[in-house]
Amino acid sequence: MASNKPAPEAPSPFTADGIGGPERTWEEWNPTAESIRPVRGKHRVAKQRGLARSSTVLGVGVIAAVGAGGMATAQSKPPVSISLPDSIADNLPDAKSLPGVGAFMSEDAEDAEAAPLAAAPITSAGITSAEAEQGTTDAGEALRARILQQAEQQQASADAEAKAAEEKAAAEKAADEAKKQQDEAEAKAKAKIAAEKKAAKEAAEKKAEEERLAKLRASYTLPASSYTITSTYGQSGAMWSSGQHTGLDFAGAAGSPLKAVHSGTITSAGWSGSYGYRTVLQLDDGTEVWYAHQSSIDVSVGQKVSTGETIGRMGATGNVTGVHLHLEVHTAGGSALNPMAWLNSKGLNV
Structure with missing residues (x-):
């Protein structure tokens, strides 16, 4: 930061030789909420001009950018180096003393642990730890991959359900066909048994009738032998x-x-x-x-x-x-x- 030589100072109207009056002494300025708040009415603080004001604003911007964890750094652009003269860098106020900036500069352990996360690229938001381990750095690509994965899972689930439904329908159809064949076989078997029983009954009846007639023939005869x-x-x-x-x-x-x-x-x-x-x-x-x-x-x-x-x-x-x-x-x-x-x-x- 102090590599640049200090710029030549312009002659001051208040010099030691007395031409411009007594020499003025400069003190370190620490801006506070009261000192930087604009005063309404007639008593207004004159706007500071020159290098001091520009250097102060520039330093505050740098500190704010640094305290924000590099959030202003674009992932697609290389970082820009900023260098200041030693005279200006030495006179910059403490960033923690600036109103609204100290909150970003906490020295707590929790803020220290969160700093690496704040420094992460903006496009890494939404990337899971597993995706980060796999080398995924683009949140949009990661989201797209997750959507495609979910779509594939849903399609696989739908295919599995359809296959299960087809297998169930095929199993039910096979069961119905088997039951139908079994019923037909049982009906045929029953019909065969009934037919056999009927035939056996008829045969038994016929046999009984023949036996009865045989007995009758033994006890009955025709009235004439030749007729x-x-x-x-x-x-x-x-x-x-x-x-x-x-x-x-x-x-x-x-x-x-x-x-x-x-x-x-x-x-x-x-x-x-x-x-x-x-x-x-x-x-x-x-x-x-x-x-x-x-x-x-x-x-x-x-x-x-x-x-x-x-x-x-x-x-x-x-x-x-x-x-x-x-x-x-x-x-x-x-x-x-x-x-x-x-x-x-x-x-x-x-």
Whole structure:
């Protein structure tokens, strides 16, 4: 700071030789709030002119700039060196004594620790310690990087949520499809089981019916061994007084044996008008079997007969046009039944 030589002093009107009067003595000026406050009214302090005023203002500006921690220094410009003559630098007031400046010049430890932060470039505001460690010095670039990072994080989060939603939807769809297939498989299995049960039931019923018919066949038999069916039950014609045939006709050789279809009791045996010689066999359940147009009768009323026992002979007595057996079946109440259907129900194929 004192490298420059002092400027030559101008002659003063008050010199020691007495030309200008007695020599004036200069004292150190310490500006205070009272001394620099302008006085209103008539008594105004004359404005100081010359090098002293300029030097003082310049020194205050320098001290203020230095006390502010270099805030006036632009980051993009190199610092400017300021040098003052020794005569002026020695006479500068203490910066701490200046009103409003001392507050910036605190000697406390906290201010000393905060000084490096105050000296930091203005553009470093908003930079985190992690970014500073990474070498980031531009606040705008750091803000931009953080915004981009946040955007990437948000996009990644949105992508993750979308992916999770897709995976969830796919899992739900797969679960639904699996459940649908399982339900179909279970339905098919149930249907198969039901069909098997039905088939088994039908087979069991069929077997039971066959066994029943087999037993019936063992206890029932056809009335003739060699025959030809010539007229069936319900057939219409003028040959019958009622206009319809009431029995089943077995045509065969005259004198061939007629057998009892089932065990029972003979309730009628003899002549019966248009039926010729007729025999009535009553079964244990009350059903009556009529044998008509016989040439002869081999049993009597009240006689017990067994299945297949001969009860008479085939003939052509009564209202007939040829040799045959006219067979009728009646319920215990007297109603007529279809002889062919009745014989079939007993396991016999006519």
